[in-house]
Amino acid sequence: NAGVTQTPKFRILKIGQSMTLQCTQDMNHNYMYWYRQDPGMGLKLIYYSVGAGITDKGEVPNGYNVSRSTTEDFPLRLELAAPSQTSVYFCASSYSLADLTDTQYFGPGTRLTVL
């Protein structure tokens, strides 16, 4: 299994541009997450999904959108990029059953710079 894969690894955007960060997992996990990590800060949850067709906001959703059409894929869309969105973005997935704690497995990250 490749686990959680993310593309691209690096990207530079100009202010106002849009892009989609791709995330795919091959572990048949039902839960998927998007986090951002700023220097010296903990990971912050942007959006998450509990299954295909179901998404919900996390702690810092403004300026982002997500969709979940399949179990495997969970793309993150940035519309009108701003310098405040410069960060490292991590996708994660987990297999969750009711009343059981699940372990999240992370992808390698996408380093995004908005100039």
Added chain:
Amino acid sequence: EDQVTQSPEALRLQEGESSSLNCSYTVSGLRGLFWYRQDPGKGPEFLFTLYSAGEEKEKERLKATLTKKESFLHITAPKPEDSATYLCAVQRGSQGNLIFGKGTKLSVKP
């Protein structure tokens, strides 16, 4: 407000010098506490999950413990390859969301 605080922010050890990293938390309805290791330029790598106070887990030179208010990651006789940032996170409720601390950056010198 749910919160996770890790200390120290940075820790420099000599090879073989044992120490502990601390993760204190305030969260309602704790489902689990997670430890991750993160190397520069990479995603967090899962180490341990602890579910209840008194629980302990070990992996090579690492041992994680949990009380009702904090968790410790003990590192015994560390080696330079243990150098990394160690992240603590708590999971609450039924949604699976994790709340992360800022991490402890560990440097082990030969």
